[in-house]
Amino acid sequence: MPELPEVETTRRGIEPHVTGHSVRHVTIRQPQLRWPVSPEISSLLPGQRIDVVRRRGKYLLFDTQAGTMLVHLGMSGSLRVLTAPTVALPHDHVDFGMEGGLVLRFNDPRRFGSILWAGLTPQTHPLLNSMGPEPLSPSFTGAYLYDRSRSRKVPVKHFLMDSAVVPGVGNIYANEALHEAGIHPLRAAGRVSLARYEKLVMAVQEVLGKAIAMGGTTLRDFVGSDGKPGYFRQSLNVYGRAGEPCRRCGRPLKEIRSGQRSTVYCGECQR
DNA sequence: ATGCGGACCTGTTAGC
DNA sequence: TGCTAACAGGTCCGCA
Numbered sequence: 001m002p003e004l005p006e007v008e009t010t011r012r013g014i015e016p017h018v019t020g021h022s023v024r025h026v027t028i029r030q031p032q033l034r035w036p037v038s039p040e041i042s043s044l045l046p047g048q049r050i051d052v053v054r055r056r057g058k059y060l061l062f063d064t065q066a067g068t069m070l071v072h073l074g075m076s077g078s079l080r081v082l083t084a085p086t087v088a089l090p091h092d093h094v095d096f097g098m099e100g101g102l103v104l105r106f107n108d109p110r111r112f113g114s115i116l117w118a119g120l121t122p123q124t125h126p127l128l129n130s131m132g133p134e135p136l137s138p139s140f141t142g143a144y145l146y147d148r149s150r151s152r153k154v155p156v157k158h159f160l161m162d163s164a165v166v167p168g169v170g171n172i173y174a175n176e177a178l179h180e181a182g183i184h185p186l187r188a189a190g191r192v193s194l195a196r197y198e199k200l201v202m203a204v205q206e207v208l209g210k211a212i213a214m215g216g217t218t219l220r221d222f223v224g225s226d227g228k229p230g231y232f233r234q235s236l237n238v239y240g241r242a243g244e245p246c247r248r249c250g251r252p253l254k255e256i257r258s259g260q261r262s263t264v265y266c267g268e269c270q271r
Numbered sequence: 272a273t274g275c276g277g278a279c280c281t282g283t284t285a286g287c
Numbered sequence: 288t289g290c291t292a293a294c295a296g297g298t299c300c301g302c303a
Contacts, residue, residue: 002296002297032280034280034297058298072297072298073297074279074296074297075280075281075295076280076282076296109280110279110282111280112280112297112298127298127299152273153273154273154275161298170297171295218296219295220283259275274302274303275303278298278299279297279298282294283293283294283295284293284294285291285292286290286291287290
């Protein structure tokens, strides 16, 4: 699912429709998500005005005066804005009925997503308090990655996908950024130079930024808040292109499994 | 502290 | 054509 660009695409799509509006009612058809939907979503949220919709890593944060709701889209989740009443389809687990009649609908076939209440200090919530810096923020630098990776033996791809290091970089964009930066995905994180980490940071920011501009990547079923897919898939250079020619050197891209995740790279361009 | 594998759940696709 | 296994955008947790 949703990596950071898809979550940001969702945030941008729903934000103008919910900011400043109150939640009128919440309908929970299936409370069993990754964790049970927090009871406060039913007891505290109705009547509250959404002051702002923020994003931290892959979490969406809905701030109200009573506290903050966290929404994670997991592998297959989506949040859509419905302007007209619609019959609930399978996997339409939660509806947020807004003042004015608009409905925010959470759909998630695999139910790896979550909807949790984080209280008034969401930054201290266990799921958020050990997250690394936002990848698109100024504090995400080559020096930061270099410092944090010393003595780390995990493959640099795993390191980059660790939300305690930097949140939001999932399997697709880790593959893409490492190719862009010319770094072999299996190289030990602690054996990547400062200069190459600086290159990696630029690659991550470029890939994420372009993907956001194109509405994210739809492989199978991601849709934005308007129900439309993202168009970054056509810009992917390695993910899903195993065996096809590297766009830089022309040699066939290799695919391996690393940590049960599909890893695609160019044996020539990435060292 | 770090690293690894399993767990959660459903739907689609590849292979026999 | 039909059944089964593998795989899919995430990431937490327990154990070594």
